Amino acid sequence: MDARSRLSRAIGTPVLFCRHANRLYHRRLGLRRCNAGGVDPFDADWDNLLVLDACRYDMFERRADLPGRLERRESRASTTVEFLRANVDGRDLADTVYVTANPQLHQHRESIEARFAAVVDVWRDDGWSDEHGTVLPETVTERALRAAEEHPNKRLVVHYMQPHYPFVGADADFDGGDFTDAEADEENVWVQLLQGRLDADRSDIWECYDANLDRALPHVEEAMRELGGKTVVTADHGNMVGERAFPIPFREWGHPRGVYTPELVDVPWLVYEDGPRRAISESTPGERDAAADDVVAERLRDLGYAE
Template sequence: METRARLARALTNPVLFLRGCNRQFHRRLGLRPHNPDGIAVFEADWDALVVLDACRYDVFERRSDLPGRLERRRSRGSTTVEFLRANVAGRDLTDTVYVTANPQLSQHRESIRPDFHEVVDVWREDGWDDDHGTVLPETVTTYAKRAAEEHPNKRLVVHYMQPHYPFVGSGTTFDEGHLDGAGDGENVWNRLLTGRLDVDREEIWRLYAENLDRALPHVESLVESLDGRTVVTADHGNMVGERSFPIPFREWGHPRGVYTDELVEVPWLVHESGPRRTVTHGAPDSQDNEADDADGSGEADESVVAERLRDLGYAE
């Protein structure tokens, strides 16, 4: 049903049809479930992996002064879900605690079937900022430091939401209503793509870069608090009006299954400090910080996930 709906939308909007054609090229007509040139992040050598959602390599290189050795890597996906499926699904990750501001793992839990020791969903009620419609980076840092103390013998993955939309504290008016559902139901990137939002490209660039700036001091605080080898990276990048490939229309956001440089080139900053962690596997936490409704059906939780994803611009 979802595939039919996407096809119907594409047929009524030429640029969405062109995006679909590019996706078919990059995925080789569906033969590639993800970017085959991407790094398998859990096979890399690190004690803590800090993930900046939708952070391009070139923007990170210009804006970040985090301590460490910066390298360039290619991601396995152009969306968070692709990144998770390509790196998490089918792996024994009971040596790892995943602290995340992004609800996508919860939304796609049945298909990804994560096997982490523990998942800390910061985006649930106590970590969510209603005023901004996201999880603020300082909140993620607080949860991550706590997890590092509570699990000294586990690898740690910390997934920040920024620089992913929404643009925190930007004061923009073009996306008014995205928090209360008063808008047209489309995220900012799709409105730019289809020409229903006319905002100068340089303004979008500024907002995107400043959203990264908003997170970096809190990422630095976390990195400097951790012993061992910490890597700062991203799950994928973001396009800001560059020409896509092979059909060269202007692309916005981070469409699934499209592996242009802007979408899959990500930072890989390695920071070394103090002794390495002695990492052990352990039985997964059975609760996984899952919050169900009173009768145990999970319907209330699904509603929260859908609301959070909409606020983060995932609703299409």
């Protein structure tokens, strides 16, 4: 959907118009392409950067019992695409391998120039769970450990899909549909909540959201302990669960692009050191295999990215 179509839809739907107006405020009428107050995670010192998709700082602080030192950081982004554009686009990352469960880098490969030493698209083929409509965290950890063996002198970015929708760690039904079913509706569940088409209590939604993070944490901890060196656990962005947006104070859901409330940009930064540091060297970026457009589109719909 192009910018004109988005604006037309927003004008015809009051709550989407309010969201669009808030975006104009946070992006200073388009003068900012990302959250100017956010930090660049790639400038930090680490051997492994484990990225939890859509994981709020307060959520992580409550649920995660992982070794290391936890801090609060501010992300540059409120969506994965924004995160990639703000931190990866046009950058020389020939010393880094990107292992990802999220198809967004591939989907936007024409507009995001990512110069990684290698990209491991876990969402392809046998890495994808048809049953759950996502990539499971144990699969991501397994591929990350394999990548570390194949690239022993590279920094490693490991992008987990959880706690992002679909919710594989909980079992809950709400009026209007199964909140855990990625096939239930092409519009993502947050849009249904935003528009009042899904009848659900916030506490029930939080239970599903928390359970999705809980489902991932043991596998994140396994990666922390097995990869060795200096590991940082963070998130690309957060998520709103019915809190009031700003400056127009309607109840917001999900993670709309270009809106930088604390719920959307406050992310965890957990530092864990275990054993000797990795000796890092650069290499020439390899060629990436193309994936069929219909496969990528289907993956994104299952993950709730359909607009």
